[in-house]
Every structure is written in C-alpha cells, then in structure tokens.
Amino acid sequence: MTTSSRYYLFLIFLLVFASVKAKNIPIRQSGLIGHSIAEFIPEGFDASLVPSLMLQKEPVIKKALPAGWHIVPEFSFNEGKASAVVHLQGDISLYGGGEVTGPLLRNGQTIKLWNTDNGAYGTDGGKRLYQTHPWVLGVRKDGTAFGILFDSYWKAGLKTDSKAIAFNTEGALFRVFVIDRKSPQEVVKGLAELTGTIEMPPRWSLGYQQCRFSYASEQQVKEIADTFREKQIPCDAIWMDIDYMEGFRVFTFNKTNFPNPKRLNNYLHAKGFHSVFMIDPGVKADSTYAVYRSGSAKDIWVKDVGGREYHGKVWPGDCAFPDFTMPDCRDWWAGLYKQFMATGVDGVWNDMNEPAVNDEALPKDQRLGTMPYTNQHRGGGSLPAGPHLLYHNAYGRLMVQATRQGVMAANPGKRPFILTRANLLGGQRFAATWTGDNLADERFMKVSVPMCITLGLSGQPFSGPDIGGFLGNTSPDLWAKWLGFGVFLPFARGHACAGTNNKEPWAFGGAVEETSRIAISRRYRLLPLFYTLFYNAHKTGLPVMQPSFFADPKDLSLRDEEQTFLLGSNLLVVPSFAKEPKLPAGKWEKISLVDGEQSDPYQAKLLLKSGAIIPAGNIIQNTGEKSLETLTLFVNPDSRGNATGELYWDSGEGWEFNKGNFSRLKFRAKKSGSKTILHVVAHEGSYPINEQVAHLKVIVLKDGKEYSETGSLKQGVLVQM
Template sequence: MVDTQEKEMIFEPILEDGVFRFDCLSDDRNAAFPSLSFTNTKLRDTPILIHKVPSYIPTFQSLLGQQIVKLELPVGTSFYGTGEVSGQLERTGKRVFTWNTDAFGYGPETTSLYQSHPWVLAVLPNGEALGVLADTTRLCEIDLRTESRIQFTASASFPVITFGPFPSPTDVLISLSHAIGTVFMPPKWSLGYHQCRYSYMSDKRVREIATTFREKGIPCDVIWMDIDYMDGFRCFTFDKERFSDPKSLVKDLHHNGFKAIWMLDPGIKHEEGFFVYESGSKNNVWIQKADGTPFVGDVWPGPCVFPDFTQSKVRSWWANLVKDFISNGVDGIWNDMNEPAVFKVVSKTMPENNIHKGDEELGGCQSHSHYHNVYGLLMARSTFEGMKLADKNKRPFVLTRAGFISSQRYAATWTGDNLSTWEHLHMSISMVLQLGLSGQPVSGPDIGGFSGNATPKLFGRWMGLGAMFPFCRGHADADSLDHEPWSFGEECEEVCRLALKRRYRLILHIYTLFYMAHTRGTPVATPAFFADSKDNSLRTLESCFLLGPVLVSASTLQDQGSDRQLLLPKGIWLSFDFDDLHPDLPSLYLRGGSIIPLGPPIQHIGESNPSDDLTLLIALDENGRAEGSLFEDDGDGYGFTEGQYLLTHYIAELQSSVVTVRISKTEGLWKRPDRRLHVQLLIGEGAMLDTWGIDGELLQIVMPSEFEITKLTNTSKENRRTRLESVMPIPEMDVASGQKGTVSKIPVELKSGDWSLKVIPWFGGRIVSMAHLPSG
C-alpha cells in the first residue's frame, strides 16, 4: 500500500480523561495486534464516553508497508523518554530504533540498546506535558531530529496512544501507569547495595567478599553469581567443584546478612541427557525455524535452544523450573542475554523468520520479528511467576537485561555493558532518568563501569553517584581488575563507605518513594526540571536529579568536584549531608516544604528494626510549612496489600518563632512502634536545629533570632568550606601506584551567643549538635 498523502488519524477516548487512541483507518483499529504494553489489551481497545477532542492530532502516511506517524507540537517543546537510550537527556536531534540488541560497549550515538520503549515524553513550552506511545512490538524508528516533531515509523498498522496534555510530567507518568501498570513492589533488601562480578569463581571467593564487606564496615545486602557458578553454563545447574553446596553457601550468606542472586539465561544447552533440554523437548517448548524444527544458536554453553515464552504452557514450564531452583536458597534471579542474544551471527540474534506459537491474547502464531522486542519481557514475567510459585510470602526480585515498555511490572533493569570511562559515568544519569521517564523506575548502571579498569577517582565518584540511584550495584567484567570498594586504595574505600552509608540512611525515604510508585504510579528518580517544568533552563541539566524532594548534584568531570556552582530550581533548596562532606561525593539539597525520613547507619537491611530511632529532616517553605511521608511494613511479602503497614504523614509548621512537628494522618493497620524521634530542621548552609522526642507526640523547636541564625549559617558555611579544602580528593592514578592522600580529623568547638555548636571538619563541616547554653 502506497499513500504518500499525509492524513489525520482517527481517534477515540480510552482509559480515562485525557487519553486518546489514534488509528489510520477504522479497519486498522479492528485489525490491530493485541497490546503487549497495556496491562489489559481491552483497556486499549474499549472506548469510553468522554466528549472531548484531543489537543494534538497526529498525521500518517503509508509507504511500502510502513506506517509513518507525525505529531507536530509547539516550538520550544522538549523531548524525553525513548526508554533505555544513551546520549543526551533532552532528546531533540536524536533518532532511536526499538530493536533489543546485545550492545556491549555502546556509546552516545548507539541507536539500539537492550530494551525497547516506543514512547516519548514531550514537555511543552508552558510546562504542561504530553506522552505519546507507538503501541507496536515491531522494529520502530523514533525520529526526533526535527524540532518539536515526533515521528514514528514501523510496520503497518499500529495504534498511537496519547496521554495529556496534563499539568505536569508527573501527571503524564501516573496516567501511563494506569495503562502499562506500576512497578513491582521491591523487597526492601533489594534497595541496599549489590556486589557483582563476572564472575566470582568459587563459593570460597564469594565468602571472602562477604567477610571483607563486614570487616571493613562497608554496607552491602546482596552478592551476585554470574554464569560461572553453573556446570558448563547449563542453566539450573551448579558446578560440582566450585559451587558444590549452594544451600550451604546461601545459609552462610544469610547468617552474615547477605542475599544471593543467581543468573539464568534463556539459551538452554542443546545436549542429549541434560534434564532441562530433555524436559523442554518433551513438552515442545522451543522456538522453531521456518521449517518447523527447533532453532539452534550458539551462546555461552555452545549450541542452544530457546524457550518460546509467548506460550502460556512454556511460561508455566519455565516457572516450575524456577520454583525448583529457588529451593537451593536462591533469593533473586538475573535474566541476562535475553534480547535474545546469539553468537556468531551478524544480527547478534536469531533469524526474524523464526516462529513463535504465541497465545491468541498475545497475537497468536507470529514470526520472531513480531515478538523479538517482548522476548525479554515475557522471560522476566515467567521468572517472576516462578519465584511467586516457590514462596507466595516473598516478593520476587528479578533483574532483566532485555525488556519492553511495561517490564517494570516484573523486573528491575540495569543499563547494560557500559565502559569504565568518565563519559559513561556522565551518561549513566541520563540513562537511568530516561528509563524512569519511560515507566521503569528500578534501574541503575554497573557502578565503576563493566568493561575496562576504573581509576580510584572514577570509581569513587561513580560510587558516590550510584549510591543515589534507585538500583545500586557494582559490577565488573572478567577481564578487568578487581572492582570491589576496597580495591582502589584507602581514600577510595573511605569514599565508598561514606557513599553507601548515605544510601542506607536514605533507605526509608527511597522505600517510601517505591511504595508511592507501586501504588500510585509516581516516579522515583526524575530530572531536575520536574521541580519546575516551566523553567526552560532546567531542561538540559544532566549532572543532577531528584529523588522525590531531594536534589542530588554530582560532578561527572574528572577535574571538578561537587563543590562547583549549581543552577538550582526556583524556590528554597537547603543543603545537607550526613557528616560526610567530600568533594568526590554528590551535593544534597532538600526542597523547601519537604520532610524526609532517615534511618540509622546500618550494614544491611536486616539490621534495621521498627524501634530504631527515626529522624525527620525538615526544610520549611516560604510560608513556614513542610510535609512528608514514611511507609513501613515487613519489607517483604504482601501483607501491605491487606493493610499490614503504617503510612505516616508528618507536617511541620512555623508559628510565632516556634516550629511544631506532628502527625497529620496515618494509614494502615500497624501500631506505631515505640521509638525516639529526632527532628532536624535545616536553616541554611548545612546548619540545622534539632530536638528529640517520641514518635507520635508533638515536638517543638524554638527558632533563634535572625541574627543568631545568620551567625550559625555563616559559621557552618565557613566550616563546610574548610572541610572540603582539608579533605584530599581521590587522586587520579594507577590502581597499583600506592599513592595516598591525607585528611583532617580535628574537631572544632564553637560558641555563638546562647548556642553551642560542635563542628567536626572530617565529618562534613556542619553542625553536628546544637544545644542551648544554661544562663551564666
């Protein structure tokens, strides 16, 4: 079919107010493949009774079997999203192809990575936002090279869904979540630090790694096993010599507060007598070639066959293998190579004319070109369901390399095989943010870079940044030097320790953000412009991001630390730290009007207890008010879906020089734990006032005079400056050179009027404690 004339697409409202489906023709609407992005394809296919017209209507052309869709938006519109992509944050001028690809060593110009998200988030000049989804699983070109124009090109025909315009980008992401689902609720332990390598070659080495973390006081919750734990890379097996007793290994890890995650690839060794191959062949689960015989392609074990996850019977077969695998003490599963990757072929994957006998609700029997981009999604779904079969009282944790828009329902992801370079450090921020803006909030890079050898400065800087990402994992290639936090000398080790202690102090806040994301569809990590989408100057900032109301500002330049000047969004932004100010750690700011919960420094999530002291960090807005929330539950399981949780909403108000902190409302059936409450009120330049009380009771802080506040903030500012000058940044040197820096650890006692301050330069140059002096 050739129709070069541009025509407006026809539309109908679906899902909810502000969401429209567009098709080329009514016949196309009826013939469209089922949606694999929507949680329920009926939501996309069923119109609703809303008598409104969309603000922007796409046009289409049909050319040689391709459908070309264009959407013109106002001049000054900024583009984001497009899923797992490299390169710049603001996407204008870029072109992306959705075709899941094993993209080892990708760069900023790589056009196809491991996941496909045919989705664009457009932020209009007035700050409103519009989301656009090309609902096709096929290879799709997303062309943003023309300013203020979105263009999708893919095999005909496919519907286009628009969300909005809505008042803010967050409103668009919430609406998107109503279509594609919200993120799985992660077990709390999965928000800790994860240590991985390709590979830890024996259970002895794994135990050494675990022991070293605890001996050195570096927080960590998870150790990962890459493919070398297997017997000849055969999935669902263990090497009989190097990992002879996985249950015993996991028992030891659990005893020391660690979880264990193990890799499973889709390529099953084509080998007579191998129980997985025999079982799969008996149940006819393999993807077939066009001639009807099983496709065989080379991966790590050599010749492999591949499960056809488009069939429910195959997903059930795999899920039961996973269920049995979990009995070895497996806490989480890593799905890798599931684009699917195939060696020794130019395409890096299987032939597009391979056959999948898909279920009717997925689209029926189709070629691989139709199901390629959702293969990883369906594998992750099957793995997730297998883990739930194994233990319904535990939340599955699955990490997937390949995925499609909506994968967040089943799995976390990472940004693939990156490089140990400053460019990839910088790019990791935009990549994590783009995934979040495309509906996948649980993501992070391989901290330190996967391929190549990080320097101490690069690794320390990356750990400081990576500790603030939603998913936090260090991972390195087999050909690289050791990349554990202690591998780069004492200065780098100390920076890693400080960075991870920060993360664990913030776990209560991060976990609360994920609860909100799971239940409401709100994002976790967002670009700085989410603080003010009308401010065009924020839209291209790439070295900072938001975790809720916390602004994280990191330097990704080798010769520049975190003490550089930063363009902050409008409003009140108060700096804070955790007695850990360091030029190689990001700067942290809390938005005025916000309260965030903080926990004590711990070595792993299992050390925490509901009765631990709770800290509320507060930054008042221009009206002297602030509010924030804390979500608490068992940290695992699904009791929270039946009311077994406590969601507390706190409020702070300034009236007549007194700040009152109280609970405004609570949700859930849990009784409030008996615990002390520490309130820390930021007053500027890192200085803070604090008081102690009992959680649930009203607390008050009497504000000093403006003159005293000025003296206190000036003193804190000067001591923060002194601290940064006294701490030597990690040197950029060869790992083996043995150079060492020095730091100052001299505490300083200060007095200002009726207030006594204790400032310790080594611990961040801020007011550690503040007490009113007795008269006389």
C-alpha cells in the same frame, strides 16, 4: 485455526497491504479511555496481528474527544510498513524513549528500537540498546505536558525533532495513545494508568549490591561477604554470574566450585546477605541435559522458517530458545524455578534475553546478533503466531513474565526480585533493570544520570548502571566519583567484567575505601526515604529518580539539566562531577548524613527543598537490621515556617501490606515564634511503627545551620531555633 495457519495469514496480510502501497490511513475510531487519555485506531488495524504487551489491560473508549483536542496522529502504510507522525506546535521539550544514550532532552534525536546486545555502547545517542520504549513525553513552555505511546513492538525507528515526532515500523498498523495533562508528573502517572506500575519490591533489593563476572567459587563468595562485614561497609546482596553453572547450563550448579548452593545461601543469609543468580534464555542443546530434554518433550522451542528447532550459539555453545509467546512454554519455564529457588536463591537475573546470539562465524553482512527475523513464534492465548521480526522486542518482556510467575509460585509469601537486561515498555510490572554492559569511563559515568532519569520518565523507576563501569579497568578516582552519587540511584550495584580489576569498595586503597563506606552508609541512612518513594512509585507510577525540571516545569533553564537529579520531589542530588549545574530556584538547604562526608570531595551534595520534610534512619549494615530505631526527620521550613513530608514503612517482605499492615505517616512542621513544632498529622495502616521507632530526632535547617531536638512520634517535637 492452527497457529501456523494464522502465521501465514499474517504474512498474506502484509503482502496485500504492501501491494496496495497505501499511504495515508484514516482514523477508524478515536476517543477518551480515561482522564485526558485518548486512543486513536487507524483503518485496517487488527488487534490479532499487533497484540499489545505494553498495556496492563485492554482499554475501552468511554467518550468522544473534547472540542479543541489537537494532538492527533497521522497514520500511513507503505510497502508493508506502518508509521505514525504527530506534528508539534510551539516550543516543546521532548523526553523519553526509555533506555537511550545521549542527552536527557531528546529534541533532534533518532533511536532504533531493536533490542540489541551492545557492550560499551557509546554515549552520544542513537545506539541500539537492550530495551524498547516507544514513548515520548513533551513539555510545553507553560509547564503543561503530553505523552505519546506508540503501541507496537515491531522493529522501529523513533525520531523526535522540533516539528514532529515520527515512529516508523517494519510491521502492521498499530494504535496510538495520547495523554494531555497539566504537568509532566501527571502525564507520567497517565502512562502508569496504561502500562501499570512496579510491584512493591522487597526492602533488601534497595540496599547496596555487589557483583562480578564471575565470583569463581563458593569460597570466594564467602570471602567477599565476610570482608563487607569485617570492614563495616553496608551491603545486602551478592550476585552470581554464569560461572556458578555446570557448563553454562541454566538451572544447574557447578559440582566443583558451587557444589552445595543451599549451604552457600544459608551462609549468606546468616550474615544478613541475599543472593541473586543469573538465568539466561539459551538452553544447551544436549540430549543428556534434563532441562533441554523436558523442553523438547513439550515442544516449546522457537522454530526456524522451515519448522525445525532453531539453534543459536550462546555461552554453552549450540542452544535452543524457549518460545515464550506460548502459554505452555511460560508455564514450563516457570516450573523450573521451584527446585532452583528451593536452594535459598533470593533473586533472579535474566541476561542475554534480547535474545543475544553469537553469529560472528557468519560473514559480516549476515550477522544479526540475534536469531533470524524469519524464525517462527507459535503464540497462543491472546498472542498470534508471528515471525521473530514481530516478537524480538518482546522476547525479554515475555521471559521475565514467565520468570516472575515461577519465582512467585516457588515462594508465594515473598516479594520477587528480578533484574532483566532486555525489556519492553510496560515490563516494569515484572522486573527491574540495569543499563547493560557499560564502560569504565567518565563519559559512561556521566551519561548514567540521564539514562536512568529517562527510564523513570518511561515507566521504569527501578534502574541503575553498573557502578564503576563493567568493561575495562576502573581507576580509584572514577570509582569514588561514580559511587559518590551512584548510591542515590534507584538500583545500586557495583559490577566488574572478567579480566578487569577488582571493583569491590575496598579494592582501591584505604582512602577510597573510606569514601565508599561513607557513600554507601549515606544510602542506608536514606533507606526510609527510598522505601517511601518506591511505595509511591508502586501506587502512582511517579519515578523515584526525577529530572531537576520536575521542581519547576515552567523554568525553561532546567529543561536540559542532566547532571543533577531529584530523589522524589524534595531532595536534590548534585554529583561531585557536576560543573555549573542549573539548580531549581528557591531556598534549598544542604543536609549531612554521615560523619566525614562534608570533607570528602567525592560525595554528592544533598539539598532539601524549601517546605519539605524527609525521613532518615540509622546507619545499618543490611536491611535486616533496625533502620528506624532512631528516626530522623530533616526539615527545611518555607518562608512561613511550614513544611510537610511522609514516611511509608512495613515489614519489608511479603504481601501483608496489601491488607493494611503498613504505616504511612504524614508530618507537618509549623513555626511558633522562635520555635518549630513538628507533629504527626495523619497515620494510615496498622503496622506497629511505634514499636520500631525508639527515638525521634528532628533537625531543622535554616541558613546553613542545624537546630535539633528529640522527642516521640506520639508527642511530637519542639525545636528551639
């Protein structure tokens, strides 16, 4: 059957169901597909019409639901639109929904799932943003939890109130997956079992990064890099926005301002920087442009409802759009990266991939901000032909899949780093994300915390905002406040829009420059902790940045705490803007990483959990330097004098860690009279970490005081208290 035939059968399917006007749809099949993970399939579900791009593999029902399983969705289909409702019993705290504004606690919230280019999008909830995550996490009073994944990326609304969770789509019937486990952490792990985890990122991508729309020339990029090094402010990456291109044509370089990208990248590499370049999906419709010609020759562009090549206006003017539902198109797109990456480009930034289209010339009631819903995607492989209404929310996800394929093929020995604006639940397998075109405003600074926490609870651990705010001018006070905690978000990048003031760390005067140096240096000292947490996220799906209620899911007072957050499970971050935050119970001790931080009012407080050990390294200027020359372990013994912790480390690049070339150390501290003894109690992997660690320093925290001693990994450390 041809793709066009399948497309029209699809439309007939919708029309038939619309004419029937069926309301309640019975469940055709249900059962367990994994540990406490249930699948529910309604009558009339056709996998060829609603293919899953969220799941990492097709699930198989292995056994019947256990007696007493009570979270069961109710399906309906009305006028061609499928819905599912899950009724709730008792007091449930609801979270999730992916990239959302508004509060962390999602009870009483409604969001539209339709990826949209929405700059300065507001902070009060309900706004359409750039990504689609049809997922809800529920936490009961006793700390047990459940999660619901609605396996559809049709245009939809998601409503979460105290009595029910409702998911209403504009498309065909879909499956629902329910995870019911003993804790929210275990539920998030279950989500990762369904949708996959991030790949281990290159270590440089965890460093601080600097961007502007746009650094206008090769010379300006060099000056930015030189200033970071001259001022001893750590940084690992400089970003190139669209002005590096020739007339905004993707995969090209401006002959005047960026005439020799390989020379620029070599310069950056020599100074310990990496480079990230933007690539949008819109391809200038220009018969003299090689990328457009090659795409046209392969007939891979999205078509309109009449079968003609669709053109929409983006930065270059009239553009054609790759139809990423087609395997041939993804292969073609991937192939474009070989020559591009050969210039020394390290990372790729996919933007405008909702896809965004400038249709402001149309009357207001006809503006969509994207391509027409009736445009045709031809599909192929496991994907059916279908309208843009079906594939819109998956467009960015399919684009970054193709991008990752190309970057991997171009540099198979390196770990790709890809950042995307648009994505779909499960798309964390292909790209990191940032929270889009925010505003230089204190409200956006504050909402960036629950936004990134929620992304982590929705399967995407690698996220962060534009620190300082992208749109509008940033004040010195706002920059300092934002950077003071922003350096502890998983993705840490300063960014600025064209026409706004400079937003590099030195742009706000000497005092804020020193604040910036301290803040960024604190992130680099915690690089061993960040790297360990990213490895755990890669293996388990647990987020790097976690809500404070994860410290005690039974503590109801923490359920709506959205000013503070945890790094992993042991380090609590309290931003300077936080007013009367609700802190987890227990003996949390303050740690100090960099001289001057305690007297700087903009720095976030860092509190270490009782019974925990976390690793820290040296202050370095980039991740290519020796972070572990002195490995510091901060220890906060529990009431019995015990504490545990771990460190993961490898080369920071490449795939040898998959063959065992890594080190995973587990530490244990025990009280012995007035002393604390710390030992390495387990060592997994063959990476020669002893060659990296020249000195081991242990700092024991007790009642606001520090007790320290040095030693070695092999012999352990004895700290007199």
